[in-house]
Amino acid sequence: MSHLATATRQGAGLDIARVRADFPCLHQSIHGRPLVYLDTAASAQKPKAVIDALAHTLGHDYANIHRGIYELSQRATDLHEAARSKVQDLLNARDAREIVFTRNATEGINLVAQSFLRPRAAAGDEVLITAMEHHANIVPWQLLGAQMGLRLVVAPINDQGELLLDEFEARLSDRTKLVSVVWVSNALGTVNPVHELIARAHRRGIPVLLDAAQAVQHRPVDVQDLDCEFLVFSGHKLYGPSGIGALYGKAELLEAMPPYQGGGEMIESVSFEGTEFKDIPYKFEAGTPAIEAAVGLGAAIDYVLGLGLESIAAHETELLAYATRALRQVPGLRLVGTAREKCSVLSFVMDGAHPQDIGTLLDLDGIAIRTGHHCAQPVIERLGHSATARASLGLYNDHADIDALVHGLRRVNSMFG
């Protein structure tokens, strides 16, 4: 059964008390106060199912993969490849060969830059991004610019943090060799109209890379329906372990691309005269992979699909609306990023209080938020700030977390406002 069907079967209601019981890390005190974790956009906490999968793999099923003829190695290989099938299922990819394991979303973007774009682009060619990209979707293109003269073109946003569609379209040209856009902004929470962006790029025959680092944990994703050429995400933001992520790429594109890195695991045969590479996806997976992390990612995918991504989305949408209303009532607080379509993220500034002061004071109340530019410095500066405070929601957050945040922020205001 597809994950969409699973989600429908689950219905809309999540039992958050039961969900929270699945996350051991949430049940602790910080500075004598119960932890309120509001930094899921940076990294998500892990359910017991993921922790158990890691422990079980390391304790019972661990050996290097793809090499051993012995039982234990074959078991580890099967688990690793089963995790690939789970990623395929999560993304509804046509073929498991279209799923390349990476360290994270960042590595996936660098892989596309170096193996897809570099061989295809000439000096003066362009990659089109948006003004709200994470550094992971800026710096790899700048590196490519320094290597071969690629130009970075940026589609602007309005003061609410929404992409200007006509401005985006106006920047598509014969020189555009790739559109690389974030689906959900980690700094603002803006949800980009990716179907529309892909359609507009495709009308001109331009391939599209989606940065789904803040999307896959919040909504069902279907790469066949999206028809994007590439999509990347990180396991650690999807309630899985760090050190593992995935790149989806259309098979015919991956097949035509040279390897990203060379080494063991990715070869069919090697001599000093030359090397024959394995087929996709293995030719992109040089060296021993993050074996147990891949299994943990598979467990995380089972977990979110078990709850149902539609149910998760419904819960988080309601909570974001509740939090937005509540934060607007805090004296001296201004939300940064007020797009009509938003997901999970509340960035804000407060009169008289630097974001670092806000974060430090909230920490004393046991409340974990992020402060700074959120690895998206250009968009924070575009909206007139050098830093913001950011609360971000995960499937385990509830109204009590938001009430605690608002209580803490009122205290900040009474001290600094």
Ligand SMILES: Cc1ncc(COP(=O)(O)O)c(C=O)c1O
């Ligand atoms: C939108 C977005 N893209 C890319 C990344 C990079 O993710 P990672 O550091 O896991 O590679 C992040 C991480 O915060 C992100 O939020």
